[in-house]
Amino acid sequence: MEYSSWTISRLSMIPMLLAASVTLARADVIMDWNAKADAIAAEKQIPPAPHSRALSMMHVAMFEAINAIDHRYAPYKLSLSADRSTSREAAAAVAAHDVLLSIYPDLKPDLDATLTNALTPIAESESKTAGIALGKEAALQIIELRAKDGSNAVETYRPLTTAGAYVPTVVPLFSTTGATTPWVMTSGSQFRPGPPPALDSEVWTKDVNEIREVGSRGSPTRTSEQTTIGRFWFFVGARTYNPIVRQAAMAKGMDLVDCARLFALTSMTGNDAIVAVFDAKYTYNFWRPITAIRNADLTANAATPRDPSWLPLGDTPMHPEYPCAHCIVSAAISTVLQTVVGDFGEFSLTSPTAPGVTRKWSRLQDYSDEVANARIWAGFHYRFSTEVGKDMGRKIGALTVATQLRGVEAMAQPSR
Structure with a gap:
């Protein structure tokens, strides 16, 4: 049988199209391990800071392993290289497994089973063997890179008291987090904001009175929807944004390399945001609304009266x-x-702190603004604090995208 040149050309593309479709489908390996890390954090009740560290280590290792094969983007800090035939899926799965195992050694049977399930569909071959070795090396180097990042510093917070006087005995969280090594920032203080407003200022007076009214447990002015949103966002940490990143990757049909890069970027950004905010929090040691409102007479600000029994919506x-x-x-x-993907259509999230509620957005800005408003409605944060936090976050996100994992073509362009 004879074929036309057009037919031969089309037939020759079939292997490439099949390979592309397999790579696209296997981008799930990134999201599967992301969901696995989130499930571990939920089961073990891992606080946001250590969970963010685990995620960033895992996703950077996965990216470095995959990118070592494709060389599509600049690496983070590793100098890995592998043959193009190396299995990307095997490399990613092993990198994720080995990083998580280094952090959660007690979960070895579970993590080993997850890895086996990820590797089983990949045919036994030199490609698979090379991928396994590459994943191990990427994980090992990232583990070594973060071994002295300060995350295991001993907590030494000193409660403020006078000799013999009782104070609440619960030690505050994350007092050492701001001193840990960031992924992108030069230090935790790089984007440290100026101090909070003076207690006799117009901003302070307006914002503390706002939260006294709308953030109290029995507020008559907070709407039913605002109450629901406030409770919804008692849910914190990377488990609140990872599902959104997964939806973005799926909406854009990302292939394995781009998916790995997106999760590496968001994980590093999330980690650095936590480092930055706790650097600032423990630098200024500013009082929460429940403390400020119950002690408002100490400020000598007649426009902010004391409410001795005030309680916020949540703890x-x-x-x-x-x-x-x-x-x-x-x-x-x-x-x-927004920078890497752009608005990608409707996305949604559920929360264990608001069972049965699903929040939906069509713009990333609306999602970010809702989080900020929720903290006011919950009685946790003054409005000026939410605005400063968002500004810091935008700067850290912009820095990450501008400097990390850039496309090879962009790196080759001369500086302007």
Whole structure:
């Protein structure tokens, strides 16, 4: 049988099209391990800071392994290289497994089973063997890179008291986080904001009175929807944004390399946002609304009267108020997504702190703004703190995209 040149040309493309479709489908390996890390954090009740560290290590290792084969983007800090025939899926899965195993050695049977399930569909071959070796090397180097990042510093917070006087005995969270090594920033203080407003200022007076009214547990002015949103966002940490990143990757039909890059960028950004905000929080040690409102007479500001029994909608987080942590993280993630992906249609999220509620947005800005408003309606943060947090987040997100994992072609362009 004879074929026309057009037919031969089309037939010759079939292997390439099949390979492309397999690579696209296997981009799931990135999202599968992302969901696995989130599930571990939920099961073990891992706080946001250590979970963010684990995610960033895992996703950077996965990216470095995959990118070592394709060389589509500049690496983070590793100098890996592999043959184009190396299995990307095997490399990514092993990198994720080995990083998580280094952090959660008690979960070895579960993590080993997850890895086996990921590797089983890949045919036994030199490609698979090379991918496994590459993934191990990427994980090993990232683990070594972060071995002395300060995340295991001993907590030494000193409660403020006088000799013999009782103070609440719960030690606040994340007092050492601001001193840990960032992924992108030069230090945790790089984007440290100026101090909170003076207690006799117009901004302070307006914002503390706003939260006294709308953030109290029995507020008559907070609407039913605002109450629901406030409770929804009691849910914090990377588990609030990872599902959104997964939806963005799926909406854009990202292939394996681009998906790995997106998760590496968002994970590094989320981690650095946490470092930055806790640097600022423990620098200024600013009082929370429940403390300020119950002690308002100490400020000598007649426009901010004391309410001795005031309570917020939820239980106040155990760390200083300024700036808003939830706000910096959501703004940082939104900035990365907006720059890399753009608005990608409707996306949604559920929350364990508001069962049965699904929040939906069509713009990343609306998502970020809702998080900020929720912290006011919950009685946790003053409005000025949410605005400062969002500004910090935007700066960190922009820095990450501008400097990290850039396209090889962009890196080759002369500076202007």
